[in-house]
Amino acid sequence: MSGHDFVSSYDDASGIDAADQQTQITEQTIEEMRTIAARYPDPRSALLPMLHLAQSVDGRISDAGVKACADVLGIPTAQVNGVVTFYTMYKRRPAGKHHIGVCTTAICAVLGGDILLDHMEKRLGIHEGETTPDGEFSLERIECNAGCDFAPIMMVNWEFMDNMTPDKADELIDKLSAGEQVQSTRGATVVEWKQAERVLAGFDDGRADEGPSAGEASLLGLKIAREHGWTAPAEPHITSRDEPEEQK
Numbered sequence: 001m002s003g004h005d006f007v008s009s010y011d012d013a014s015g016i017d018a019a020d021q022q023t024q025i026t027e028q029t030i031e032e033m034r035t036i037a038a039r040y041p042d043p044r045s046a047l048l049p050m051l052h053l054a055q056s057v058d059g060r061i062s063d064a065g066v067k068a069c070a071d072v073l074g075i076p077t078a079q080v081n082g083v084v085t086f087y088t089m090y091k092r093r094p095a096g097k098h099h100i101g102v103c104t105t106a107i108c109a110v111l112g113g114d115i116l117l118d119h120m121e122k123r124l125g126i127h128e129g130e131t132t133p134d135g136e137f138s139l140e141r142i143e144c145n146a147g148c149d150f151a152p153i154m155m156v157n158w159e160f161m162d163n164m165t166p167d168k169a170d171e172l173i174d175k176l177s178a179g180e181q182v183q184s185t186r187g188a189t190v191v192e193w194k195q196a197e198r199v200l201a202g203f204d205d206g207r208a209d210e211g212p213s214a215g216e217a218s219l220l221g222l223k224i225a226r227e228h229g230w231t232a233p234a235e236p237h238i239t240s241r242d243e244p245e246e247q248k
């Protein structure tokens with residue numbers, strides 16, 4: 001090896017299969033991308049939901065999905081790829097029918113998130129970032145999902161599963177494997193990952209109001225404040241960015 005050879009420290013075992021050019025993207029998908037783009041004053045702003053639509057069709061961001069987005073928006077594929085590779089929510093490898101996320105950020109970690117992720121790897125027989133060979137499940141380590149008051153949390157197809165334990169996770173996987181209907185602990189029906197991706201693209205499935213918008217733990221502070229008659233101090237009247245006016 002010459003002194004100029006580059007050796008990557010990343011493991012290629014779960015790399016993207018660049019030879020996989022399969023796609024289900026059709027003229028109808030492209031028409032729906034145009035519909036999304038027309039919702040924004042600057043069509044380029046539509047790229048994120050358009051990519052969700054591409055994922056809802058192909059189960060991943062395929063080269064065809066990238067090209068379709070670029071063609072509709074009139075931008076280079078390199079710009080689309082720059083966005084795709086920036087956000088972890090876009091998958092270059094096929095995600096499972098059910099995409100499982102386990103939060104291991106600080107609060108979830110100390111309350112069992114790391115143990116839960118370890119358990120899920122063993123239960124599904126895959127590592128984080130991988131998909132089971134039958135395409136049923138994919139697993140991802142996620143950062144804080146702003147559900148810390150219900151830690152440790154798991155996500156299934158972007159729906160919250162609060163206060164999770166390995167036993168509860170096993171029960172959940174059993175039900176999903178058996179094709180049973182599963183509800184998020186906050187009430188929403190868990191749909192398949194591709195369907196959830198279509199909703200993120202902006203196509204309403206009529207389920208937006210299922211379940212409470214805030215759980216008991218999130219509202220506890222408000223409840224205690226009301227019981228004690230506590231209120232927030234009055235906000236100073238801001239006259240400019242830097243100079244709050246003295247309260248009279």
Ligand code: FES
Binds near residue numbers: 146147148
């Ligand atoms: S640390 Fe897990 S949701 Fe915030």
